[in-house]
Amino acid sequence: MNTILQRRRTSRVPVLVVLCAATLAISLATTAINVALPSLAVDLRANNRELQWIVDAYNLLFATFVLAFGSLSDRYGRKGALVLGLTIFGGGAVGASFAESSGQLITWQAVMGLGAAFVYPTTLSILSNVFTERTEKAKAIGIWGATTGVGVACGPILGGWLLEHFWWGSVFLALSVAAVIAIAAAVVVVSTSRDPSTPRIDVGGLILSVLAVGTLVYTVIEAPEHGWASTSTLAGFILAAALMFALVLWERSHEDPMIDVTLFTNMRFTAASASVTFAYFALFGFIFLISQYFQLVRGFGPLETGLKFIPVATSIAVGSILGTILAVRLGNKLIVTVGLVLFTSAFLWIATLSQSTSYVEVAAQMVPLGLGLGLTSAPATEAIMGAVPREKAGIGSGMNDATREVGGTLGVAVIGSVYASLYASTFNASDAARQLPEAVRSMVEESVGAAGIAAEQLRSAGDTGTAQAVADAANSAFLDGLASGAYVAAGVTALGAIVAAVFLPSRPK
The missing domain is CATH 4.10.860 (DNA Excision Repair, Uvrb; Chain A)
Structure with a gap:
């Protein structure tokens, strides 16, 4: 009997590996583009608003279709949905790699998000049907959550390495290759499963x-x-x-x-969903701004910028695995609350960033941020999946993914917009802005990347004094906007900690 059980456990390992590989490709796409934003600001002449849309087009389509596609995968077959989603995602990535304008790139990012909306809920749905015992499921979800978090954090590392050697479109080509590999592995390893009683869309x-x-x-x-x-x-x-x-x-x-609103009467489900939403709101907003801080304010190259995310990637992996283990022993309430408190402390610290902040300090700031995400996300995901019946795992997974992506989408939108507002107003109030012709000033207030272009043009014309003044004013304005965005993120995660502490049950009821 023990031999049979061991074989059963061993046979599930390849399935978990394939599901994590598919999840990794989708997760990398959510943030790999961030390290390319400075290049896009120059090559495609994208302003702050267009940069936000380039990031959020993917997240928006992902968030809004993931619920419906989770239900579709349950009804018509989870393996087929996984392969179809990876195919759409990979095709969109190929199109994005050859985009010639911001509008084209935004469109292809939306196509990729549509494919991701199939993949994410399907991976978690298959996982929940393969691992049925709570402790084993918690461990599997912990590994899946660690893969998700590491993918999000390692996206800039992958993007940075590619940008150091190739053009920005190579980031998308790499994602398409990852999708092809995941498709091949899924066809061989994953068995199909479905719930024919799942209702129509x-x-x-x-x-x-x-x-x-x-x-x-x-x-x-x-x-x-x-x-x-x-x-x-x-x-x-x-x-x-x-x-x-x-x-x-x-x-x-x-x-x-499509959305079973009665699930929100279950406080385990509601508080866990809110915790995930708040955590990813803060994380995506942070990555959107910190990538530009490293390259445009500190002058680091793409690869160096990507490598600087290693502390947060490592911390997310550690926090995700520890989070599910500790949640089983100590309860979800305590672990998720501690995670969100760590998140809050990290953003209050991040708000103090300056042009001269050492990387050692920045890396130290990333550790509580990464641990906070891991301790929050993995146990909260396990709580969400445990609140829905196993045969409805696709719907539960879709709800989990929707909260994650809606949070991330709004994080980029809100934190990015707070930053953009502060950046424009602070720069326009500077002495340097008053020295510029109207056309140049209008360009510079669009983004700190545009300020760099203007400064280089002024240096080429021999006006080094004005060039330096513009660069300094733009960097100062960027830091003001970043600090305000960090305070917004801290406020949101603090609210999440209160919600988790008050409403999230320690254990399933």
């Missing part, structure tokens, strides 16, 4: 969720351009709220809703 819920989240993200990203108190911005927030309300009403009245 809730088209109304899908449309309303896409419109609601899309309207909110669009409004936040465009707010610095139109003004946070402008009529268009306020109208956008009101419309997003109305669509969210309509979505809830629709799902409550629908016989087979």
Whole structure:
């Protein structure tokens, strides 16, 4: 009997490896593009708003379709959904590698996000059906969570190495190769499974969720351009709220809703989902800004920038594995709360960054950030999956992924927009801005990358004094924006810690 059990456990290891490989490819894509943002600002003349859309197009499509596609994988077959998703993702990556404008790149990023929406819930759904005992499932989810977190943190490392040797499109070609490898492995190793009783897609819920989240993200990203108190911005927030309300009403009245709103009556599910949302809100916003800080403010190359993420990648892996082990012993409430408190402390420290901050200090800041994500994400994911029946694992996985991606999408949108607003206003108030012609000033206020281009042009024209003044003013404005973004992230994770401490049960009930 022990031999049979050992064989069964051994046979599941290759499945876990393949699922983690697919997850790694998708996770790398969420952040690998960040280290290429300075290059895109120059090569594609992308401003701050376009840079946000380049990052968020992937996350937005990922977040809004992941629920529907999780249900589809349950109904029609999880292996087929995994292969289809990886194919769409890989095809989008090939298209993105040859984009010639910001608009084209945003479009292909959206295609990649659509493919990722198939892959993510399917991997976790298959995992939950292969590993059924709680302790084993917790360990498997811990490894899956570590892979996810490490992929997110190692994306800049991969992107940096490729940018050091090739053009920015090579980042996407590498992701397409990873997708092909994952497809081949999945075809050989993964067995198909499905739940034929899974209801058909809730088209109304899908449309309303896409419109609601899309309207909110669009409004936040465009707010610095139109003004946070402008009529268009306020109208956008009101419309997003109305669509969210309509979505809830629709799902409550629908016989087979895409989003089972009754799940939110389970505090284990609700508090865990909120914790994941808050954690990824902060993480994605951090990576969006810190990549630009390393390259545009500190002058590091792409590879050097990528390697500087090693402390956070390592800490996420350690925190994810420890988090699930400790959660089984000590309870989810304590571990998730501690994780979010570590997150908060890290962002309060990050807000003190300057042009002269040593990398040793920056690396030290990344350790509590990475540990915080690992301790929060893996136990919270296990809590979410444990709150839904096994046969509905795809839906539960979709909900987990949606909270993760919605949090990340809003993190880039909100933190990026807070930064953009502060950057533009601080730079325009500087003495250097008043020395520039209107056309040049308008260009520089778009991004710190544009400021670097303007400074180089001024140096080439022999005006080194003004060039240095512009560079200094732009860097100072960037740091003001980064600090404000870090305070926003700290506030969000502190709120998450309170939610986890008050509402998240220690153990399943």
